[in-house]
Amino acid sequence: MIYNQWYVVLDSKELKKNKPLKIKRFSENLVLWRNDDGSISCIHDQCCHRGASLSCGKIVDGKVECPFHGFLYDKSGKVTTIPANGKNASVPESMKVKYYKTYENYGLIWVWYGAEEKITAEPFFFTELKDFSYSSFKDHWGVHYSRSIENQLDVVHLPFVHKTTIGKGNKTLVNGPVVEREGEMITFYVNNVVDDGHTKPLKPEEIKDYKDFFYLKFHYPNIWQNFIADKVRAFAAFVPVDEENSIVYIRFYQKFIKIPVLKQIVNYFGKVSSIIILRQDKRIVITQIPKKSTLRMDEKLIIGDKPIIEYRKHREELMAENNK
Ligand code: FES
Numbered sequence: 001m002i003y004n005q006w007y008v009v010l011d012s013k014e015l016k017k018n019k020p021l022k023i024k025r026f027s028e029n030l031v032l033w034r035n036d037d038g039s040i041s042c043i044h045d046q047c048c049h050r051g052a053s054l055s056c057g058k059i060v061d062g063k064v065e066c067p068f069h070g071f072l073y074d075k076s077g078k079v080t081t082i083p084a085n086g087k088n089a090s091v092p093e094s095m096k097v098k099y100y101k102t103y104e105n106y107g108l109i110w111v112w113y114g115a116e117e118k119i120t121a122e123p124f125f126f127t128e129l130k131d132f133s134y135s136s137f138k139d140h141w142g143v144h145y146s147r148s149i150e151n152q153l154d155v156v157h158l159p160f161v162h163k164t165t166i167g168k169g170n171k172t173l174v175n176g177p178v179v180e181r182e183g184e185m186i187t188f189y190v191n192n193v194v195d196d197g198h199t200k201p202l203k204p205e206e207i208k209d210y211k212d213f214f215y216l217k218f219h220y221p222n223i224w225q226n227f228i229a230d231k232v233r234a235f236a237a238f239v240p241v242d243e244e245n246s247i248v249y250i251r252f253y254q255k256f257i258k259i260p261v262l263k264q265i266v267n268y269f270g271k272v273s274s275i276i277i278l279r280q281d282k283r284i285v286i287t288q289i290p291k292k293s294t295l296r297m298d299e300k301l302i303i304g305d306k307p308i309i310e311y312r313k314h315r316e317e318l319m320a321e322n323n324k
């Protein structure tokens with residue numbers, strides 16, 4: 001994990017008002033709840049009294065009540081009431097659990113994972129998607145989120161894994177890919193072609209018109225956008241669960257159809273095709289060993305893996321900077 005980052009952790013619609021939700025993220029059990037005013041709280045999901053899961057409790061006046069002995073926790077993870085000691089008894093400072101800052105926008109919920117003094121006002125999002133409509137789904141993958149991310153940066157796999165869908169046409173030869181890094185964003189330009197047996201693939205520096213290619217963007221720590229067309233995009237968030245599990249949230253975005261019912265039909269079919277493509281990926285990715293990638297690991301990479309190499313390098317840099 002890279003510390004001091006906003007991570008997408010949930011889709012907004014998964015968190016209902018006044019109902020605690022248990023999730024595992026960053027290898028930790030968390031409880032989230034949404035108050036009447038829509039604000040979101042997130043604290044460690046284990047009572048400091050005798051270890052019960054707070055998410056089995058209920059929400060009382062914006063606080064979560066432990067189901068075991070009724071301790072009340074506020075949004076900063078502090079116990080405010082110990083019923084057995086009396087409503088008005090003071091509570092020792094040490095009675096608390098860890099809490100996390102949250103942010104919500106664009107139908108997504110982020111959690112700040114890192115030091116509070118390093119917090120940035122708001123997470124990055126591809127704001128150009130604001131005037132698109134979308135359909136979405138999520139899928140659990142039995143690999144670390146680094147593997148789910150790398151799959152979406154992998155241009156070499158297209159004609160093999162997606163032979164029947166987006167990889168049709170046997171375009172096995174990989175030109176480039178050209179990879180650009182700007183801050184915490186990586187953009188990579190894809191140009192796969194059919195191998196005629198005598199043309200050599202172009203090296204990234206030999207490609208001048210790469211801006212005309214199909215491209216994808218990844219922004220650390222965990223979101224991605226596929227630029228399918230001006231008015232059609234795919235979006236993904238790769239949510240870290242633990243060392244061997246992640247959840248992939250996929251959205252199909254479009255803005256060429258705006259008529260209400262028609263829009264829903266188009267979005268529905270966009271979603272179905274995304275599911276088919278993602279399942280093709282998943283079948284293979286969950287077989288990868290190890291389940292987590294690192295910069296220095298025993299994999300023999302090729303030039304077409306440049307986006308993956310760049311992702312690993314930059315992640316290592318961010319970890320060196322933040323995980324002290
Ligand atoms: S275990 Fe939570 S109040 Fe006792």
Ligand SMILES: [Fe+2]
Nearest residue numbers: 151161162281
């Ligand atoms: Fe794929």
